[in-house]
Amino acid sequence: MPISKQKPTSEPLWKTWDLLSQKEGIRHSVYDINGDKYVGEWKDNQKDGKGSSYSRNGRIIYNGDWKNNLRHGFGTLSIRNENMQLVKEYVGGWKYDKRHGYGTRYYGKNDYYEGEWYADMRSGWGRKFYVDGSVYEGEWLDDKRSGDGILRLANQDR
Known part of the structure; x- marks a missing residue:
């Protein structure tokens, strides 16, 4: 009598992890490979909508609109000066x-x-x-x- 293999009853683990790593909707904090942090909305694994980006050392902060991973719309770019005070550098429109x-x-x-x-x-x-x-x-x-x-x-x- 031939031996038959049983089909797995659940998805492979890598598929589950892949689904969990997809970024869609609002995420609390997502860290980039270089240590930068983004908090905000995602669409199709890209920054899209309202969000805030913080550089790894905390010196550069952008808060505003995003589209396809780029600053796009209205936003504020702030930079910490030599005294570590947060100073606005630009407030206004962005495109790509x-x-x-x-x-x-x-x-x-x-x-x-x-x-x-x-x-x-x-x-x-x-x-x-x-x-x-x-x-x-x-x-x-x-x-x-x-x-x-x-x-x-x-x-x-x-």
Whole structure:
């Protein structure tokens, strides 16, 4: 009489583990291979929706929208300074991991740019506030003042 093998009654263990490792919906904390941490929404194993990313050393924090593992939508990028205080660096729109749309970039105390961005560069209408109190308001192209604009010096001269 031939001997027949019995079929396994349950899924192989690797299939169970594979299903458990799939990231979909909201996850508490997921650590990257380099130690970075992400807390937020996932879709098809990619960061997608609202979430926060923390660098391994805690110096860089992004909180905002994600799409296909990239910063995309509205978000805030903060960086810890040399005194380990959390300082906002950029607040505004993102597109495919680059600053895009309307946003504000902080360079230091009383030194910031607010306006339009395109592909990580100041482009379009914007205002740059300088430490000395002067303000440039006008057009930008490729991260430089370009086109129509006005520079108001701290002493109110134009």
